[in-house]
Amino acid sequence: MYHARRSTVSGIALVLVTAAALICIIGCGKKKETEVRQGPGVGMTAGVVLSVGGLGDKSFNDLAHAGLMKAAKDLGIRPVYGQPEQMAEDEKYLRDYAEQGFDLIVGVGFLMKTAVEEVAGEFPESRFAIIDCIVEEPNVASLVFREHEGSFLVGALASMKTRTGKVGFVGGMDSPLIHRFEVGYTEGAKYVNPDTDVFIAYVGSHTGAFHDPVRGKSLAISQFDRGAEVVFHAAGSSGNGVIDAAAERGLYAIGVDANQNYVAPGSVLTSMIKRVDVAVFRTIEEVVHGRFKGGLREFGLADDGVGYALDEHNRDVITPEMLARVEELKRKIVSGEIRVTDYYDTIAPDES
Amino acid sequence: MKDLSIRRIVRELGQALLPLALALAVGAVIILAIGENPLTVFGLMLRGSFGSLRRLSGTLQEASPMIFTGVSVALAFRAGLFNIGAEGQLLIGGFAAAWAGFALTGLPGPLHVVFCVVAAAAAGLVWGLIPGILKARLGVHEVINTIMLNYVALSLTNFLVGHPYFKEPGQIPQTRDIAASSVLPRFEFLYAHAKVNAGLWVALAVMVAVGYLLARTRYGFEIKAVGYNPEASEAAGISKSRVIWTTMGLSGAIAGLAGAEQVLGVFRCFVSPFPFGYGFVGIAVALLARNNPLAVLPAALIFGALTSGAQEVDVHSGTPREITVVLQGIFVLFIACEFVLRRKRRVGETEGGPKAGGKGREEEGRGEDG
Numbered sequence: 038m039y040h041a042r043r044s045t046v047s048g049i050a051l052v053l054v055t056a057a058a059l060i061c062i063i064g065c066g067k068k069k070e071t072e073v074r075q076g077p078g079v080g081m082t083a084g085v086v087l088s089v090g091g092l093g094d095k096s097f098n099d100l101a102h103a104g105l106m107k108a109a110k111d112l113g114i115r116p117v118y119g120q121p122e123q124m125a126e127d128e129k130y131l132r133d134y135a136e137q138g139f140d141l142i143v144g145v146g147f148l149m150k151t152a153v154e155e156v157a158g159e160f161p162e163s164r165f166a167i168i169d170c171i172v173e174e175p176n177v178a179s180l181v182f183r184e185h186e187g188s189f190l191v192g193a194l195a196s197m198k199t200r201t202g203k204v205g206f207v208g209g210m211d212s213p214l215i216h217r218f219e220v221g222y223t224e225g226a227k228y229v230n231p232d233t234d235v236f237i238a239y240v241g242s243h244t245g246a247f248h249d250p251v252r253g254k255s256l257a258i259s260q261f262d263r264g265a266e267v268v269f270h271a272a273g274s275s276g277n278g279v280i281d282a283a284a285e286r287g288l289y290a291i292g293v294d295a296n297q298n299y300v301a302p303g304s305v306l307t308s309m310i311k312r313v314d315v316a317v318f319r320t321i322e323e324v325v326h327g328r329f330k331g332g333l334r335e336f337g338l339a340d341d342g343v344g345y346a347l348d349e350h351n352r353d354v355i356t357p358e359m360l361a362r363v364e365e366l367k368r369k370i371v372s373g374e375i376r377v378t379d380y381y382d383t384i385a386p387d388e389s
Numbered sequence: 390m391k392d393l394s395i396r397r398i399v400r401e402l403g404q405a406l407l408p409l410a411l412a413l414a415v416g417a418v419i420i421l422a423i424g425e426n427p428l429t430v431f432g433l434m435l436r437g438s439f440g441s442l443r444r445l446s447g448t449l450q451e452a453s454p455m456i457f458t459g460v461s462v463a464l465a466f467r468a469g470l471f472n473i474g475a476e477g478q479l480l481i482g483g484f485a486a487a488w489a490g491f492a493l494t495g496l497p498g499p500l501h502v503v504f505c506v507v508a509a510a511a512a513g514l515v516w517g518l519i520p521g522i523l524k525a526r527l528g529v530h531e532v533i534n535t536i537m538l539n540y541v542a543l544s545l546t547n548f549l550v551g552h553p554y555f556k557e558p559g560q561i562p563q564t565r566d567i568a569a570s571s572v573l574p575r576f577e578f579l580y581a582h583a584k585v586n587a588g589l590w591v592a593l594a595v596m597v598a599v600g601y602l603l604a605r606t607r608y609g610f611e612i613k614a615v616g617y618n619p620e621a622s623e624a625a626g627i628s629k630s631r632v633i634w635t636t637m638g639l640s641g642a643i644a645g646l647a648g649a650e651q652v653l654g655v656f657r658c659f660v661s662p663f664p665f666g667y668g669f670v671g672i673a674v675a676l677l678a679r680n681n682p683l684a685v686l687p688a689a690l691i692f693g694a695l696t697s698g699a700q701e702v703d704v705h706s707g708t709p710r711e712i713t714v715v716l717q718g719i720f721v722l723f724i725a726c727e728f729v730l731r732r733k734r735r736v737g738e739t740e741g742g743p744k745a746g747g748k749g750r751e752e753e754g755r756g757e758d759g
Contacts, residue, residue, distance in 0.1 A: 089662065117704070119700075119703050119704055120703065120710065121700075122699075122710075123662070123664050123665070123666075124660060124662060124664070125450075125584070125655060125656070125664055126700060128582075129447060129700055130700065130704065132443075132582070133700070133701075133704050134704070147560040147561065148560075148561055150560070150561065151561070155582070159582065169560075170560060210562065211551065212560050212562070213559070213560055214560055241547065241548075241551070242547070242548070242550070242551025242552075242556075242562060243547035243548075243550060243551060243562050243661040243662070244562060244661055244662050245543075245547060245661075245662065385558070
């Protein structure tokens with residue numbers, strides 16, 4: 038009995054291994070065809086290390102990925118991206134890319150700051166870019182967005198839309214970056230109507246706060262209960278809960294980062310878009326054309342790096358008057374007539 | 390006798406590697422199904438885990454916490470306890486180490502490190518004692534409590550890390566950096582930017598100590614006795630409840646040390662999200678090691694290599710890295726199957742004839758009945 042069972046197991050193993058080996062040999066013959074690429078960037082490689090959460094977030098990571106893929110299509114570079122499972126792995130990915138001699142290595146998100154700092158110092162000849170924070174190394178381009186400007190505009194729209202004089206804000210992780218959204222939003226709302234009440238809530242103080250739609254929803258519901266008719270979220274996928282709540286109540290949410298108007302057409306007033314894709318694409322383009330320089334690169338209203346989204350999903354909820362007004366505000370911000378407070382300016386530099 | 394033990398080792402090794410081979414075979418089929426070449430993928434995994442000193446240091450870095458959690462889970466298993474809470478004990482231990490690391494200053498180097506390590510063990514101890522005492526006194530199942538305490542630990546540390554007293558100013562949710570005197574030296578001799586650190590030595594020391602405890606001490610005998618048959622040991626004068634709560638406490642303390650290794654050696658602060666999964670992998674490691682503390686080392690190395698190799702696959706091939714997670718899952722599944730087979734076989738054996746050397750059998754009785 039002992040032997041019988043043993044031989045059964047080895048038998049199964051043998052069959053499996055043989056089968057695998059056979060298919061292997063057959064499989065080896067089938068080489069994957071490499072896409073034919075065209076453009077000035079042929080022969081170059083750009084690597085993007087995505088942030089924890091990875092692809093499929095319909096927001097930050099997906100946008101960075103879209104920028105990379107656009108560069109592959111338009112410029113002909115070879116796109117490579119990695120999805121670390123843990124923060125401790127960020128550095129390993131970056132280093133691996135640098136060792137392979139990639140022409141540009143992009144770290145997505147401020148959680149990657151320490152890792153980019155370390156690896157960029159280690160490979161001074163390689164070119165790096167980081168999104169959403171500043172790394173002071175000569176070979177790192179820091180791609181940051183003037184979130185406060187875009188938030189100002191959606192705050193103004195929120196204030197124009199609400200009939201109660203009350204609007205809400207749900208932030209993800211209570212951190213300086215999200216406060217930047219909050220401060221701009223509040224200013225925009227109060228610019229339109231100084232008496233606007235802005236309710237503010239944060240999901241939490243840890244990164245998990247960006248992945249908690251249930252809590253996002255309950256925070257939004259409590260703001261709706263208190264009379265808010267528009268709630269802006271800057272909360273990653275927690276914001277899906279905010280949009281959900283708005284759809285249930287027949288009120289409005291404002292999306293963030295990507296254009297989220299389609300998520301619940303008619304219930305998303307607009308989205309504060311942050312063109313991470315554009316930033317990634319332009320940086321790759323600079324590398325391809327030999328114009329890459331380290332240092333701070335800001336994307337704001339003026340160059341459409343941030344803005345509000347208008348498409349077929351929300352055209353009915355934004356009236357022509359609102360549109361005219363917000364366009365005027367946009368012009369004033371771009372011309373410098375309106376100066377939106379940057380939360381970073383109000384805190385010590387090492388905290389941003 | 391010697392010959393016998395060599396044969397035994399070979400057999401044990403074969404039985405440990407069989408699930409791996411089977412998992413690779415099934416994995417190969419899956420990889421083929423998505424249109425990649427399994428040989429390339431396996432080659433990448435091998436290279437990613439041992440291909441250079443940098444990669445080797447990455448494998449050791451992954452294996453270090455797994456040794457702690459593996460030993461922690463194995464120890465509890467031997468007393469018949471299923472500690473699924475290593476994850477939470479690790480978090481709490483890590484946080485305690487970070488706190489001791491930045492709050493205590495002016496201590497001389499080695500003393501500070503010892504202090505932080507003790508703090509981590511103490512915190513893990515408390516986190517293990519809670520389910521231990523609940524089980525010992527009230528009979529509340531430890532599985533439920535350890536699972537739930539994982540969430541408590543996660544939320545608690547997430548909350549504390551954002552508190553102004555602990556938080557380093559800035560975007561990233563992390564505690565203040567620990568003092569230089571509390572840093573565990575990294576293996577820079579191996580690779581300039583290695584993150585694997587002296588915590589590995591601590592892990593090995595703990596592993597050997599637990600091995601000794603189980604094999605050579607009275608307390609260890611009591612643990613195993615309770616693991617085999619709680620009622621019989623109670624009748625023989627061993628306090629079942631004392632063994633249960635002390636073992637859970639000890640198991641928690643060891644898992645807490647894994648957190649210290651991460652904080653004092655790898656990150657030098659407590660960072661959120663803190664590495665997750667080491668506690669759960671610890672269960673698989675203990676299973677593969679058949680709850681033998683000394684076998685935890687090779688088992689942790691295998692899982693460390695799988696984790697480390699996964700990244701290489703992600704970077705260098707079109708295969709999604711989830712495939713290696715699938716591989717790990719199948720691996721664990723086969724270990725578990727093999728486990729059941731083995732147990733059945735043992736029953737058949739004891740029924741069929743005299744045991745070969747009762748004493749030897751007793752010593753290698755890896756407590757899998759627990």
